[in-house]
Amino acid sequence: MKARVHVSLKSGVLDPQGKAIGNALASLGFTGVGEVRQGKLIEIELEGSDRAAAQAKVEKMCQELLANPVIENYAIELE
Numbered sequence: 001m002k003a004r005v006h007v008s009l010k011s012g013v014l015d016p017q018g019k020a021i022g023n024a025l026a027s028l029g030f031t032g033v034g035e036v037r038q039g040k041l042i043e044i045e046l047e048g049s050d051r052a053a054a055q056a057k058v059e060k061m062c063q064e065l066l067a068n069p070v071i072e073n074y075a076i077e078l079e
Helices: 016-028 051-066
Strands: 002-009 038-046 072-078
Touching: 002 051, 038 072, 051 072
Parallel strands: none
Antiparallel strands: 002 038, 002 072
16 A cells, blocks of 8 residues: 655745745746745555555654644545
8 A cells, every 4th residue: 555645834834945936937937826835745655455554554654753743734645
């Protein structure tokens, strides 16, 4: 089973990388681009086929290491 964890900064938290990307897009001539937010994608291969157990395991990983719940949101996808 594969888990994908999408981590992004919470709304209201400054995102200097997103700002830099937005500025670079503008300098390249891309118009009509609003706010840009940058995040990260983490893919994890898991053994087993129990979706509930996998969800719980990845949730714990996010809370303990993969995301900072004070300033970041995360979303888990299992396939």
